[in-house]
Amino acid sequence: MKVKGAQILIQALEREGVDVAFGYPGGVVIPIFDALYDSKKINFYLTRHEQAAAHAADGYARATGKVGVCIATSGPGACNLVTGIATANMDSVPMVAFTGQVKTNLIGNDAFQEADITGITRPITKHNYLVRRVEDLTRVVQEAFHIARTGRPGPVLVDLPVDVSNSEYEPTFAESVALPGYKPTYEGNPRQIERVAEAINGAKRPVLYAGGGCIISDCCRELRQLADKAGIPVTNTLLGLGSFPGDHPLSLQMLGMHGTVWANYAVHNADVLIAIGARFDDRITGKIAAFAPGAKIVHIDIDPTAISKSIRVDVPIVGDAKRILKKLLPLVKKRSHPEWLAQIEEWKKKFPLKYGADGLRPQYVVEKIWELTRNRDTVITTEVGQNQMWAAQFYKYSKPRSFLSSGGMGTMGFGLPAAIGAQLGRPGSLVIDIAGDGSIQMNIQELTTAVRLKLPIKIALLNNSYLGMVRQWQELFYHRRYSQTVLEDNPDFVKVAEAFGAKGIRVTKRDEVVPALKEAFRSRECVMLDFQVTREENVFPMIPAGEAVDRMIGGMA
Amino acid sequence: MRHTISAIVQNSPGVLSHVAGLFSSRGFNIDSLAVGETESDDFSRMTIVARGDDATLEQIRKQLGKLINVVKIHDFGSVDYVERELALVKVHAPAGKKPEIILLGEAFQAKVVDITRQELMLEVTGPEAKIAACIDTLRPYGVKEVVRTGRIAMARGPLMEGTPRDSGAMARS
Numbered sequence: 001m002k003v004k005g006a007q008i009l010i011q012a013l014e015r016e017g018v019d020v021a022f023g024y025p026g027g028v029v030i031p032i033f034d035a036l037y038d039s040k041k042i043n044f045y046l047t048r049h050e051q052a053a054a055h056a057a058d059g060y061a062r063a064t065g066k067v068g069v070c071i072a073t074s075g076p077g078a079c080n081l082v083t084g085i086a087t088a089n090m091d092s093v094p095m096v097a098f099t100g101q102v103k104t105n106l107i108g109n110d111a112f113q114e115a116d117i118t119g120i121t122r123p124i125t126k127h128n129y130l131v132r133r134v135e136d137l138t139r140v141v142q143e144a145f146h147i148a149r150t151g152r153p154g155p156v157l158v159d160l161p162v163d164v165s166n167s168e169y170e171p172t173f174a175e176s177v178a179l180p181g182y183k184p185t186y187e188g189n190p191r192q193i194e195r196v197a198e199a200i201n202g203a204k205r206p207v208l209y210a211g212g213g214c215i216i217s218d219c220c221r222e223l224r225q226l227a228d229k230a231g232i233p234v235t236n237t238l239l240g241l242g243s244f245p246g247d248h249p250l251s252l253q254m255l256g257m258h259g260t261v262w263a264n265y266a267v268h269n270a271d272v273l274i275a276i277g278a279r280f281d282d283r284i285t286g287k288i289a290a291f292a293p294g295a296k297i298v299h300i301d302i303d304p305t306a307i308s309k310s311i312r313v314d315v316p317i318v319g320d321a322k323r324i325l326k327k328l329l330p331l332v333k334k335r336s337h338p339e340w341l342a343q344i345e346e347w348k349k350k351f352p353l354k355y356g357a358d359g360l361r362p363q364y365v366v367e368k369i370w371e372l373t374r375n376r377d378t379v380i381t382t383e384v385g386q387n388q389m390w391a392a393q394f395y396k397y398s399k400p401r402s403f404l405s406s407g408g409m410g411t412m413g414f415g416l417p418a419a420i421g422a423q424l425g426r427p428g429s430l431v432i433d434i435a436g437d438g439s440i441q442m443n444i445q446e447l448t449t450a451v452r453l454k455l456p457i458k459i460a461l462l463n464n465s466y467l468g469m470v471r472q473w474q475e476l477f478y479h480r481r482y483s484q485t486v487l488e489d490n491p492d493f494v495k496v497a498e499a500f501g502a503k504g505i506r507v508t509k510r511d512e513v514v515p516a517l518k519e520a521f522r523s524r525e526c527v528m529l530d531f532q533v534t535r536e537e538n539v540f541p542m543i544p545a546g547e548a549v550d551r552m553i554g555g556m557a
Numbered sequence: 558m559r560h561t562i563s564a565i566v567q568n569s570p571g572v573l574s575h576v577a578g579l580f581s582s583r584g585f586n587i588d589s590l591a592v593g594e595t596e597s598d599d600f601s602r603m604t605i606v607a608r609g610d611d612a613t614l615e616q617i618r619k620q621l622g623k624l625i626n627v628v629k630i631h632d633f634g635s636v637d638y639v640e641r642e643l644a645l646v647k648v649h650a651p652a653g654k655k656p657e658i659i660l661l662g663e664a665f666q667a668k669v670v671d672i673t674r675q676e677l678m679l680e681v682t683g684p685e686a687k688i689a690a691c692i693d694t695l696r697p698y699g700v701k702e703v704v705r706t707g708r709i710a711m712a713r714g715p716l717m718e719g720t721p722r723d724s725g726a727m728a729r730s
Contacts, residue, residue, distance in 0.1 A: 122575060123582040127625040130570065147625060181567060181628040305619040308612065 006031035012141035022053035026073020028100035028162035052417035054084020059418030064425040075113030086124040090408025094153035126154030134167040151184030188319035197331035203272035212239030213277015219322035231336035235263040246396030261351035290548035366394035383415040383439030385469035391434040413442025447500035497528035565629040589707030649699030650677040665691040
């Protein structure tokens, strides 16, 4: 039977198993929204800004492992998705974004609300499509989902001119996709796996460096088995948090610019460093020449371009981390490294993560959130800046998909819409956005969405009335010249919350923290906790950008 | 170092912008890019001349391979191959100078393809060095315009092999 392109799109989405989508209507997507109106399988959630729709789809995908879907109109709607798509691209999040486009005969004519969104998103998507004929629609949707969810996942954008959405056609669906240029490698080279085993079996000071790829490939159990069997301590990247239990004795917690002293020292002194699903980002390596100088470096990654991009690798393996670890495990000898672990323990004792005991400290708030939620199914989202780093340092993540943060792109305004996506994907989980007063205002309109959908999201606002991380850099490197980072004109966040129909709680003293958190966690409402924290707190330790471990500041004395 | 890289790409809209955009957004240096049909209607071949150190060229190959529309990559770095480029050269040629210029062009097997009162247009093909030498030789007469196709290349012997996608990466050892 012939149906409109928009209806074909909805059928195609339903066939892909899409049950949740986010977005915002507009002129050229009215046919799509009209078709959505009849869908019984797709729950569509309206946000109040397209950027938030993209972040919500991203948060949904990160929290569930499914593909996130968002829909926006042409021109400004499509452009507003861009930051969200770039965020998903940097962090390898499976997402398919649909944008409306002006009629095919108007493309290139500077038509009303026209933007060349496939041109704009080419460098920030895994792939993108402009669908010029309704006959191509089912194939493109099938390919888009296949590309988004396989290999190293990422966002795919599909641009749909309004006349394609309105054209009638009898759709057919292929059994499988045919993409001769897209064949991700899953099985690691067996000889290389043997070489990794040899390196591990001969190591004296090994370190596992586990990134977000471990969560994507669902190899957290194998990672733990490897660490336990070979006695190797594990450090995580920001996106890797939760892939290895943060309270496990072998956990070194996070490495890199704001990583723990002991994790960075361990990597610096390692003789074998095994990177799994991580990409030697500049926030991890600092000065390349001084990174893990004495280590033989093993790199397991599904993306061949990640290998030897910044750090030259001794033993590369391209493939799926889970399959590779499964083959590696039997080849690895049961070992322990008491001297090495004792050395790390000494560093840990000497240079612990710490903060002042007086006043309402932001680190204290995060630590209490962890203590009160550690035995619950909890998802923490973050904004970007100091709030994000304290959430990474002082909350010990024990499960994958429990920490959702914009790592590669560092997108302020990510946390609240991502929390909305996460809560919709995991209705039974306690979802908390650990936020800053700068970031929260970048998508604060989404309180409307959270309240309307009756989502019991908690926002723990670490409010210092500064753009804290930039202020910290200004303090340390720019002679305390606080250029445009003072936010003393912030609104009253309790009133803001109330105006949106959420609950607002102000916390100004340390001993109010636990009762306020308990009250919020008991509530079925969306709650904004305005923690008025000590203002000029810094995130330490810190390795200045592009420097080596020996230039670390804070946390050393 | 300069490498000639051949990419078989799907004939789909936007594929050229994906390839060209990759070079600009990743800061890779590209000297020439030639696109044309192949023996199959479904695929085109792009011949790219790129510059960089070993690590950069490795990244170029891998990043190209990662593009969904790129089916095969072949780097001519280590194989015996034939490379050709075609150039059209317009030279200032008043009446008395024409025989001399034609004669010089013949040394490069350059063909005269257009003659006007004041100009000669020559067509020269061959490897890059030969074209450069030809243009250089004509320069004293006044080279008014040069159009070059960019390099194309083909390996000698059997069919070209694409770089398998799972090929190991460059090792430090």
